Amino acid sequence: MTDVNVLAVGEPDSAVASHIVEAARNAWADDETDYTPNGGIPSLRTAIVGKLQRDNRIDVQMDQVWVTIGATQALYQAMGLVLDAGDEIIIPDPGYTTFTMNARMLEAVPVPYSLLPSNGFMPDFEEWARLVTPRTRAVIVNSPSNPLGHVFGEEVLRGILRFAREHDLWVISDEVYEYFTYGKDHVSIASLDEDERVLSVFSLSKTYAMTGVRVGYLVVPRSMVPTMSTVQEAMVSCVSTPGQHAALAAITGPQDAVSVARSHYRENGAAAAQLLDERGIRYLTPDGAFYLWVDLSFASQGDVAAWAERFLLEQRVAVAPGSAFGASGEGWIRVCLAVDRARLLDGLARLPEP
Numbered sequence: 001m002t003d004v005n006v007l008a009v010g011e012p013d014s015a016v017a018s019h020i021v022e023a024a025r026n027a028w029a030d031d032e033t034d035y036t037p038n039g040g041i042p043s044l045r046t047a048i049v050g051k052l053q054r055d056n057r058i059d060v061q062m063d064q065v066w067v068t069i070g071a072t073q074a075l076y077q078a079m080g081l082v083l084d085a086g087d088e089i090i091i092p093d094p095g096y097t098t099f100t101m102n103a104r105m106l107e108a109v110p111v112p113y114s115l116l117p118s119n120g121f122m123p124d125f126e127e128w129a130r131l132v133t134p135r136t137r138a139v140i141v142n143s144p145s146n147p148l149g150h151v152f153g154e155e156v157l158r159g160i161l162r163f164a165r166e167h168d169l170w171v172i173s174d175e176v177y178e179y180f181t182y183g184k185d186h187v188s189i190a191s192l193d194e195d196e197r198v199l200s201v202f203s204l205s206k207t208y209a210m211t212g213v214r215v216g217y218l219v220v221p222r223s224m225v226p227t228m229s230t231v232q233e234a235m236v237s238c239v240s241t242p243g244q245h246a247a248l249a250a251i252t253g254p255q256d257a258v259s260v261a262r263s264h265y266r267e268n269g270a271a272a273a274q275l276l277d278e279r280g281i282r283y284l285t286p287d288g289a290f291y292l293w294v295d296l297s298f299a300s301q302g303d304v305a306a307w308a309e310r311f312l313l314e315q316r317v318a319v320a321p322g323s324a325f326g327a328s329g330e331g332w333i334r335v336c337l338a339v340d341r342a343r344l345l346d347g348l349a350r351l352p353e354p
Contacts, residue, residue: 012209023249027242040067057191071203074218093326138170144177149286196221297331
């Protein structure tokens with residue numbers, strides 16, 4: 001499969017910045033390989049507290065910040081804190097596939113809320129009201145969105161908080177793509193939260209091209225701090241010590257590579273949009289993340305997963321079928337913009353025209 005042009009995987013194509021590599025190398029050389037406190041090394045948690053205040057306008061204490069094995073563990077941990085077997089959680093559709101998988105692993109019930117072109121890919125709170133039952137415990141918000149690349153503005157986020165307050169729901173906020181927005185500011189919903197019902201999930205994977213290092217963090221309300229001490233110990237004990245030192249260097253060191261990556265993704269998106277416009281193929285212009293959501297309903301005949309498989313076999317280009325992200329994604333594909341531009345444009349040029 002080395003001849004396949006892979007545009008399906010959400011993986012940055014840039015190298016890790018040298019100061020981050022050096023921090024990890026030094027940690028190994030200095031034998032920084034012992035257990036750390038469950039929540040993470042104090043210097044890293046302190047740096048995260050400062051970052052949250054500076055970049056997210058979230059004011060928390062160090063004991064509310066828990067370093068996790070990527071955002072994946074943070075999401076599972078957050079859902080485990082608020083869900084029991086049989087409980088329901090409202091999740092975006094299209095949405096990141098792990099939302100559904102986590103809920104089912106916890107024997108909870110994922111209930112999708114639709115993000116549709118007809119509603120500007122924004123939440124429909126009337127639909128949400130119909131979805132809520134006595135077993136609903138939480139709602140997941142993902143902004144910037146995977147797979148849509150959509151960013152919720154402050155007004156929408158305040159509406160989500162009002163809804164959560166009215167129905168006494170927890171809010172789990174996935175902000176993995178926080179630093180990749182284009183002409184629209186990222187707002188952390190926890191910065192608007194007045195009654196501590198938001199659990200915030202962050203990651204260094206996409207921001208710093210550290211997907212395999214596996215460092216993220218979960219920010220919890222004060223009421224959950226005592227519980228976290230127990231569940232973190234039981235689940236992972238602690239995150240890799242060299243990985244934590246790499247994360248510390250990433251957060252506190254130069255941010256030039258992040259700016260370069262943001263420009264790269266934005267320019268790739270513009271080049272891709274121009275090509276799709278010329279070919280008459282509809283797509284959603286992304287406000288954030290590094291994906292392009294492309295409408296292939298004219299060619300997929302109601303089964304975009306089967307179409308994507310044929311496209312892979314015939315054109316040697318891998319794209320993610322939208323149906324993998326929920327029923328509302330049928331007919332669409334997700335294309336990763338975090339790749340070499342020539343590869344990106346070659347793959348898009350092989351798409352059929354309407």
